[in-house]
Amino acid sequence: MSLDPQAKQLNDLITPSHPQVLEMLSQRGKAIYFPKLGVLSQSAEANGKEINATIGIALEEDGSPLCLPSLSEAIKLPKANAFTYAPSPGRPDLRKLWKEMIVQKSPGLKSKTFSQPVVCSALTHGLSMAAYLFCDAGDKIILPDLYWENYDLIFNLAYGAELETFPTFTADGKFNVEGLRAKLNQGPRGGKKIVCLNFPNNPSGYTPLVDEAAAIVSVLTQAAEAGDKVVAILDDAYFGLVFEKGVYEESIFAPLCDAHPNLLAVKIDGATKEDYVWGFRVGFMTYGIQGGTPGLYEALEAKTGGAIRGNISNSSHPAQSLLLAAWSSPGYAAEKKRAFDLLKKRYEAVKEILASHPEYSEAFTALPFNSGYFMCIKPVKVDTEVLRKNLLAEYSTGTVNFGGILRVAFSATPTEKLPRLFENIYKAAKGLTA
Ligand SMILES: Cc1ncc(COP(=O)(O)O)c(C=O)c1O
Structure with a gap:
């Protein structure tokens, strides 16, 4: 795949601090970029001009979005927050607020550096975009054998990655940390290792206990220390629904996002289950790696935005605006x-x-x-x-x-x-x- 100069520019932002992240990206991931030239930049340049004949939506004579009253009367949001396109990486105010919220919900993230969340069309789409960016055909994804069945369609059927499972539980009902270690230790050291963890887990309803979570972090960090380039995809769909004391309540993204320069943590989360809005289709993708520079995160966010633009263009604007209102509401x-x-x-x-x-x-x-x-x-x-x-x-x-x-x-x-x-x-x- 030949590289567009805009993709090369993004890759050049990654290389100085983290050449290993380039090795983690799939061929598609290396080639993707968020187009700064073309329609988007020309449209941005025309912003505020007396006549702006650039944008691909229709406007009323007074410049407000042209919309059908049968819809606008049913929606209380301002027209501009519902009917127009949202940016491909999501509404900037929503991204900023979600970042604050995940820090609040996972205090271990306080004072840590990680990317701005990128909005995706809920978690299925986020997982799919993670596969786009990090999985080539034949890559193995290490995960517990109790996993959400849609992973087969997302990772295997769409991107050709192979799911490599280990038994979720030990004989005495603990999370099988050694099973994870054994899978990571298979094959030559120094290559890419993709891991996918989902806590609370679908289907089992299990989240590791505090000591099990620490052991998982340590096993992944040891693989990174041994030279593996670890991509940890963290499916936090059911985040926050922990019902017992002694269970790890934070996102495992918190300890992983600065664990090692060879370990890129990719947090996939969102409103679907956390805010009981299954049909809204709003999720987020957030990146963290030890020593991550603003340039590195800018590049990963731009590549994610580009993958989204080429896939669904952008996520639902009314759903993003509704969530913004709810999250800011006193109740x-x-x-x-x-x-x-x-x-x-x-x-x-x-x-x-x-x-x-x-x-x-x-x-x-x-x-x-x-x-x-x-x-x-x-x-x-x-x-x-x-x-x-x-x-x-x-x-x-x-x-x-x-x-x-x-x-x-x-x-x-x-x-x-x-x-x-x-x-x-x-x-x-x-x-x-x-
Ligand atoms: C583990 C897990 N991840 C992701 C999802 C997908 O969530 P969404 O509806 O946000 O795409 C589900 C939905 O059932 C799930 O169980």
Whole structure:
């Protein structure tokens, strides 16, 4: 792939401090740039002129956005904050605010240097753009074997990367740090190693305990110290939903973003689950590396903006504006607490149901869980798919078979129905083995 001079300029911003980051980028990642010449720059130059016939939207005679009243009357936002394009890397005010918010939510980030978040069209898109920037066909992505199934479509089918899994848990139900280490130690040292971690995890609902998180950070840092060029993709979709003491509550981005110059942390997070706006499609991509310079971060942000521009052009402007308003609203913290408390109540109800029904262990065992939207069970004697189908047919109960384990979304089940949900699973499993 021949390099456009604008891509070369960005690569030249990366090389002086972190030539290793260039090695982490995919061929596409090396070649992409955010176009400063062409339509965007000519449009910027025409800004404020009496006649500006550059921009690709339509305006009313008075210069306001031309829009259909059937839509504008349904939307309370100012027209200019809803109907026009947002910049490809996102609204600057939203990016600034999210950066402040992630520091507030992960105090370990205070006084650390990392990039400005780039807005993407929610986390699926952020993961896809991370694959665009860092994964070539045949690259391996190391991750626990309990992972969100869409990773297959995002990383493997779209970009040809291979998912290289290790068992998520040890026999005694701890996060399998040694499994991660073993995968990192495979193959020659000094090459690119891509890792993808998702905490709280979908499907298991597990977040590492404080000591497990420290061990993960140490294993990744040791690989970087040994010369590997580590790209740590951190899927923080369910960030903040931690329901137990002793569980690591920060984003693991905080300790990783300045762990080592050979370790680039890529935080992918957003409003989807954190703010209960699944259909809004607003997420963020943020970069951190030890010694990261303003030039390095400018280049990574510009490459991400370029990848987004070439992919979806830009993310939903009304959704960005609505979130900006919500995050600045005085009631926001209390509203979030109410939602958190509701999910925590359901989590605690599930724990209580399992504790008060020891007989359930004849039919299924629960995998470790302490956070997020889900928990999983492993049927003891029946096939998971047979059980799932039986639950649908005989018990009017829907669950998900995730490669042999059954995922239960307590986030989506009213608290009063949780006892019946587990009773149904127990009865179905018992019925099938009778
Ligand atoms: C682990 C994980 N990551 C990412 C996503 C995608 O989120 P979004 O809807 O923001 O694309 C999901 C959604 O279910 C998820 O479970």
